[in-house]
Amino acid sequence: xxxxxxxxxxxxxxxxxxxxxxxxxxxxxxxxxxxxxxxxxxxxxxxxxxxxxxxxxxxxxxxxxxxxxxxxxxxxxxxxxxxxxxxxxxxxxxxxxxxxxxxxxxxxxxxxxxxxxxxxxxxxxxxxxxxxxxxxxxxxxxxxxxxxxxxxxxxxxxxxxxxxxxxxxxxxxxxxxxxxxxxxxxxxxxxxxxxxxxxxxxxxxxxxxxxxxxxxxxxxxxxxxxxxxxxxxxxx
Ligand SMILES: CC(C)(COP(=O)(O)OP(=O)(O)OC[C@H]1O[C@@H](n2cnc3c(N)ncnc32)[C@H](O)[C@@H]1OP(=O)(O)O)[C@@H](O)C(=O)NCCC(=O)NCCS
Numbered sequence: 001x002x003x004x005x006x007x008x009x010x011x012x013x014x015x016x017x018x019x020x021x022x023x024x025x026x027x028x029x030x031x032x033x034x035x036x037x038x039x040x041x042x043x044x045x046x047x048x049x050x051x052x053x054x055x056x057x058x059x060x061x062x063x064x065x066x067x068x069x070x071x072x073x074x075x076x077x078x079x080x081x082x083x084x085x086x087x088x089x090x091x092x093x094x095x096x097x098x099x100x101x102x103x104x105x106x107x108x109x110x111x112x113x114x115x116x117x118x119x120x121x122x123x124x125x126x127x128x129x130x131x132x133x134x135x136x137x138x139x140x141x142x143x144x145x146x147x148x149x150x151x152x153x154x155x156x157x158x159x160x161x162x163x164x165x166x167x168x169x170x171x172x173x174x175x176x177x178x179x180x181x182x183x184x185x186x187x188x189x190x191x192x193x194x195x196x197x198x199x200x201x202x203x204x205x206x207x208x209x210x211x212x213x214x215x216x217x218x219x220x221x222x223x224x225x226x227x228x229x230x231x232x233x234x235x236x
Contacts, residue, residue: 005059007119009126012054012066017043019063020056027109036084036192038068038107042091046070049096052134053103055126057110057119065110065119067127071136072104073097078140079185079203084192087142103131105141105204115172124180128206139206142188145197146173157187157200174202182206 012020017040024038031037046054046068057065070093072078088106089095105127110119131139148160163169165184182204191201
C-alpha cells in the first residue's frame with residue numbers, strides 16, 4: 001500500500017512569487033487571454049499588505065496550490081453585487097483594512113495535475129482557520145461557474161447554481177466550495193470576464209458560528225441584503 005500523501009499549508013513569501021505566477025497561469029489557461037491571472041506585482045502586493053492571508057499548499061513538499069485573501073474595508077458592501085476587479089482594486093487589494101469585518105477569498109487554485117486529491121479542501125480548511133484566528137464576521141467569495149457555458153443555452157445561471165447546490169449536477173469549482181461549507185447567497189453577473197462561467201459567479205458566504213449565535217436570524221439577514229438571493233444550499 002502506498003504511503004498517504006502529505007498536504008501542508010504555509011504562508012507565501014516573496015521568494016514564492018515566480019512559482020505562484022506560474023501556478024496561477026497553469027490553473028487558469030482559459031483566462032490568460034483576458035488578463036485575469038496574477039502578475040508578479042499583484043502577488044507581491046498581496047504579500048506586502050496581508051502576508052497572513054496568502055497561503056500556499058504543498059504536496060510532498062512541491063507547491064501545488066494557493067489562495068489569496070484580503071479584508072475589505074467595512075464600508076464595502078461585500079454581500080451586494082460586485083465585480084472581481086472592483087472589489088480587489090484590479091487585483092491589488094488596495095482597500096485591505098484590518099478593521100474590516102469580512103475575509104474575502106479573492107482566489108484559490110490548484111495545479112491541474114493534482115486536482116481532486118484533497119488539496120483544495122486543505123486550503124479551505126486553512127482559510128477557515130485563518131478566519132477563526134482573525135475573529136472576523138464571515139468569509140465571502142465570488143465563485144466561478146466552471147461548467148455553466150456547456151449548458152448556458154438551456155438553463156439560467158441561477159438554475160445551474162440551484163442544480164449544483166441541490167446535488168443534481170456537479171461543478172469542479174462550486175461543488176468543491178459547497179463541500180467546504182460555503183453557502184450560496186446569490187448570483188453575481190459580470191463578476192469576471194470568464195467564458196466558462198459566462199461572466200457569472202456565485203456569491204458565497206461562510207458565517208462564523210459564534211457570530212450566528214449572536215444574531216436573531218443571521219442567514220435571512222445575509223440573504224436579504226442581496227437582491228436575487230438563492231435559498232441557502234445545504235451543508236454536507
Ligand atoms: C476549485 C479547485 C481549487 C478545487 O481544488 P481540488 O484540489 O481539485 O479540490 P478537492 O480535491 O479538495 O475536491 C474537493 C471536492 O470538490 C468536489 N469536486 C472537485 N472537483 C470536482 C469535479 N471535477 N467534479 C465534481 N466534483 C468535484 C468533490 O466533491 C471533491 O471531493 P471528492 O473528490 O472527495 O468527491 C480546483 O478545481 C481549481 O484550481 N480550479 C481552477 C481554478 C479555479 O477556477 N478556482 C476557483 C476560483 S472561484
